[in-house]
Amino acid sequence: GAGVSQTPSNKVTEKGKYVELRCDPISGHTALYWYRQSLGQGPEFLIYFQGTGAADDSGLPNDRFFAVRPEGSVSTLKIQRTERGDSAVYLCASSLAGTGPSYEQYFGPGTRLTVT
């Protein structure tokens, strides 16, 4: 079946602009995660959705970052007033459930964001 998909695969934007990154999880997965991977680093957690609600947004770096998942499926990560430091690969993952010991997070290919 289809895996996690993310669009666009690459996004180049100018400093100060607004961007939206989209994640389409695996069908039936109720949990969805966003991570950010800067060059030479491991992925860092941003936010976790269980259904439509953000259950944990402790990783969002500041109030320029916001994410939604209005129907409990597709999610959009929104970044306002982009800064050069926001340049990174943004990864999305989904899992059958957020709780329980055996869940596995399936990752998408990521969106490479470059802020010039």
Next chain:
Amino acid sequence: AQSVTQLDSQVPVFEEAPVELRCNYSSSVSVYLFWYVQYPNQGLQLLLKYLSGSTLVKGINGFEAEFNKSQTSFHLRKPSVHISDTAEYFCAVRFMNTGFQKLVFGTGTRLLVSP
């Protein structure tokens, strides 16, 4: 603070040689442990995981890892590597307290296999 450390940023090895990629974590709470592989321009793929039970876990592509609770380590091993194993490897941990749904990743180890 809860953290995951991969001390080796890069590990060069010859084809058919054994390899060990090291991972240590710092925490006093229970953990679940994972190794992911990332090939160029691709997403993360789960290699193996430790949840409970036997401390030696086997994964895909001939990899295995051993959980050592006293040393808070989860090192990844393969007895004989192939050129196709060249990739970035990430150790990840779920800390079983507040925020346990998220994965905390190490900085990664680049495995370079040469002929």
